[in-house]
Every structure is written in structure tokens, then in C-alpha cells.
Amino acid sequence: xxxxGVSKGPGKPGFGANQGVSVLDFVLRIVAFVCTLxxxxxxxxxNETLPFVTQFIRFRARFNDLPTFTFFVVANSxxxxxxxxxxxxxxxxxxxxxxxxxxxxxxxxxxxxxxxxIAGASASAAIVYLAHKGNTRTNWFSIxxxxxxxxxxxxxxxxxSFGAAVILMLLVLLSGIALARR
Amino acid sequence: xxxxGVSKGPGKPGFGANQGVSVLDFVLRIVAFVCTLxxxxxxxxxNETLPFVTQFIRFRARFNDLPTFTFFVVANSxxxxxxxxxxxxxxxxxxxxxxxxxxxxxxxxxxxxxxxxIAGASASAAIVYLAHKGNTRTNWFSIxxxxxxxxxxxxxxxxxSFGAAVILMLLVLLSGIALARR
Numbered sequence: 061x062x063x064x065g066v067s068k069g070p071g072k073p074g075f076g077a078n079q080g081v082s083v084l085d086f087v088l089r090i091v092a093f094v095c096t097l098x099x100x101x102x103x104x105x106x107n108e109t110l111p112f113v114t115q116f117i118r119f120r121a122r123f124n125d126l127p128t129f130t131f132f133v134v135a136n137s138x139x140x141x142x143x144x145x146x147x148x149x150x151x152x153x154x155x156x157x158x159x160x161x162x163x164x165x166x167x168x169x170x171x172x173x174x175x176x177x178i179a180g181a182s183a184s185a186a187i188v189y190l191a192h193k194g195n196t197r198t199n200w201f202s203i204x205x206x207x208x209x210x211x212x213x214x215x216x217x218x219x220x221s222f223g224a225a226v227i228l229m230l231l232v233l234l235s236g237i238a239l240a241r242r
Numbered sequence: 243x244x245x246x247g248v249s250k251g252p253g254k255p256g257f258g259a260n261q262g263v264s265v266l267d268f269v270l271r272i273v274a275f276v277c278t279l280x281x282x283x284x285x286x287x288x289n290e291t292l293p294f295v296t297q298f299i300r301f302r303a304r305f306n307d308l309p310t311f312t313f314f315v316v317a318n319s320x321x322x323x324x325x326x327x328x329x330x331x332x333x334x335x336x337x338x339x340x341x342x343x344x345x346x347x348x349x350x351x352x353x354x355x356x357x358x359x360i361a362g363a364s365a366s367a368a369i370v371y372l373a374h375k376g377n378t379r380t381n382w383f384s385i386x387x388x389x390x391x392x393x394x395x396x397x398x399x400x401x402x403s404f405g406a407a408v409i410l411m412l413l414v415l416l417s418g419i420a421l422a423r424r
Contacts, residue, residue, distance in 0.1 A: 168415055181361075182362075187368055190372075197308070198373070200382040203381075229354075240421035
């Protein structure tokens with residue numbers, strides 16, 4: 061068994077366990093970065109002006125008319141910045157797969173950022189649902205009849221954020237597995 | 243090293259590391275169970291009938307007038323049921339602190355339930371904010387002027403849920419640490 065291990069080289073037994081997980085971690089981190097950045101940009105540039113004006117009002121809907129959407133943009137921007145700056149650490153884990161302390165730091169930060177992304181995405185989903193369906197009991201009427209493109213854009217930007225949330229949950233679990241296998 | 247381990251007894255080296263973490267895990271799990279159950283009950287029993295009627299309408303606000311609050315109750319009920327049934331496994335980890343597979347199962351389920359609780363709490367927070375402040379741009383008016391006790395009750399029930407979310411995040415991290423120390 062040992063002879064077989066030597067013939068494969070000293071780094072190989074570690075590769076199967078932790079280095080593979082580290083490579084997957086790196087790839088998922090890039091995907092989550094793209095998702096959160098895309099969501100933040102898609103929501104942050106949402107701006108619809110209706111093609112008619114009255115004497116007093118120009119009908120216009122921007123994402124920051126709703127504070128929840130502002131929170132969504134901030135949460136996804138923070139998450140994408142964090143994911144970008146965590147990439148070097150992820151590369152470090154591919155090279156040095158036995159490191160433990162840096163993994164623990166990363167799993168703590170991943171957990172916090174994942175919570176932030178989930179919070180932003182689900183709060184916005186609640187508002188998007190209200191914008192689409194309205195609520196007759198509270199007299200909150202649907203705004204999607206008028207602001208059609210605004211609604212489509214805000215709904216679409218949730219997809220990337222929920223995708224990123226799932227990926228970040230996977231990253232936390234992967235780090236747990238990597239720590240267990242160390 | 244092995245002689246030192248024997249002199250301390252076979253169970254002792256594990257106690258300082260993992261058994262302490264397991265006891266903390268058990269205590270936090272009970273607290274989170276109480277928080278989610280309390281939140282689910284507080285929100286689920288929210289029901290305010292105003293003391294005046296018109297010819298056509300009896301003014302009444304229940305939690306399930308808003309689908310987001312129904313989701314909140316379901317999410318917190320599921321979480322409290324899960325936390326209750328995870329207690330025996332947590333006790334098992336205190337007794338047998340070296341077990342790994344059951345810890346991995348628990349950390350995966352904890353991550354999912356934590357995401358569910360955060361999603362429910364933040365979606366409801368977005369709606370509660372809207373109920374308090376309203377939004378002039380979309381003509382969604384505050385309902386807290388009329389339904390004062392409804393608003394207070396729904397706002398209050400968020401506290402337990404956010405507390406449980408933080409505790410569940412800690413549980414995920416604790417499991418990660420326990421797996422790393424094994």
C-alpha cells in the first residue's frame with residue numbers, strides 16, 4: 061500500500077480528499093460571484109419611465125423607490141465583493157490543502173454572507189410578489205400592470221441571488237466536509 | 243503521546259474538544275426550538291378585529307391575509323419541529339463525541355433549516371416594514387394606523403425568528419468546528 065502511495069507521489073493522497081473539494085470550492089465561488097454581481101447590477105439599474113406625463117407627475121419607477129430593493133443591491137454588492145476577495149484564499153486552499161485556520165475563517169465569513177444573500181433575496185421576493193399580485197385585504201394594489209418592465213427586471217434579478225444563496229450554502233457544507241476530512 | 247492519552251483515560255481528551263461543543267450545541271438547539279415555536283405561535287394567533295363595523299365590512303386583520311406571514315408560520319413550525327427531533331441526535335453526540343457521519347447529516351439539515359428561517363424572517367420583515375411605513379411611490383399605505391395590535395404582534399414575532407436564525411448559524415459553525423477537531 062505504501063509503495064503504491066509513493067509511486068503516485070507524496071501529494072496525491074491529499075488530492076483525492078481535500079484538493080478536489082478545494083477546486084470545486086473555487087469554481088462555485090466564481091459562479092456565486094457572477095450571480096451576485098449580475099443580480100446587483102440588474103436590480104441597481106432598474107429604472108422605468110412611463111411614456112406619458114400628467115401636468116404634475118412623470119411616472120417613473122426606480123429600484124430605490126422601495127427600500128427593500130436598495131437592501132437587495134447592497135447585500136448582493138457586499139456578497140460579490142467578498143466572493144471576489146475570497147478567491148485568492150480559495151486558490152491557497154487548492155495548493156495547501158491541509159490548512160485549517162484559514163478554512164475556519166472562510167466558513168464563518170461564508171455563513172454570514174450566505175445569510176445576507178438569503179435575507180436580501182427573500183425580502184425582495186416578498187416585495188416582488190406583492191408588486192405582482194397586490195393584496196386586497198391591505199389595499200396594496202399590484203403595480204406590475206403599469207410598471208411592466210420594472211417588475212420583470214426586479215423579478216429576474218432574484219434568480220441570480222437565489223442561485224448564489226444555494227451555492228453559498230454548498231460552500232459552507234463543502235468547507236465542513238473539507239474540515240472533517242483533514 | 244499514547245501513554246499520556248491513557249493516563250487521562252480514554253474519554254477525557256475528547257471531552258475538552260468535542261463534548262463541550264456538543265453540550266453547547268444541545269443548549270443552543272433548545273433555545274432555538276423555543277424561539278421558533280414562540281414565533282410561529284405568536285404570528286399564527288395574530289388576529290385583530292376592529293371595534294367598529296360598517297354596513298358591508300367587518301374590519302379584521304389575520305396573519306393569513308398576507309401570504310408572507312403564512313410562509314413565516316410554516317417556516318418556523320417546520321424549523322421548531324426539526325429542532326425538536328434533532329435533540330436526541332444532539333444528546334447522542336454528547337455521549338459519543340467521535341461520531342462523524344451523524345454530525346455531517348446534522349450540519350446539512352441545519353444549513354437548510356437555517357436558510358428557511360432566515361428567508362421567512364426577512365421576507366416578513368420586509369412586509370412588516372411596509373405595514374409600518376407604507377410606500378408613497380407605489381401607493382401602498384401603512385396599515386398600522388388602523389391595525390395597531392396586529393402590527394405590534396407581527397413585529398414582535400420577528401424577534402424570536404431572527405434570534406433562532408442567528409443561533410442556527412452558530413450551530414452550523416459549531417458543527418464545522420466539531421468536525422475539524424475530531
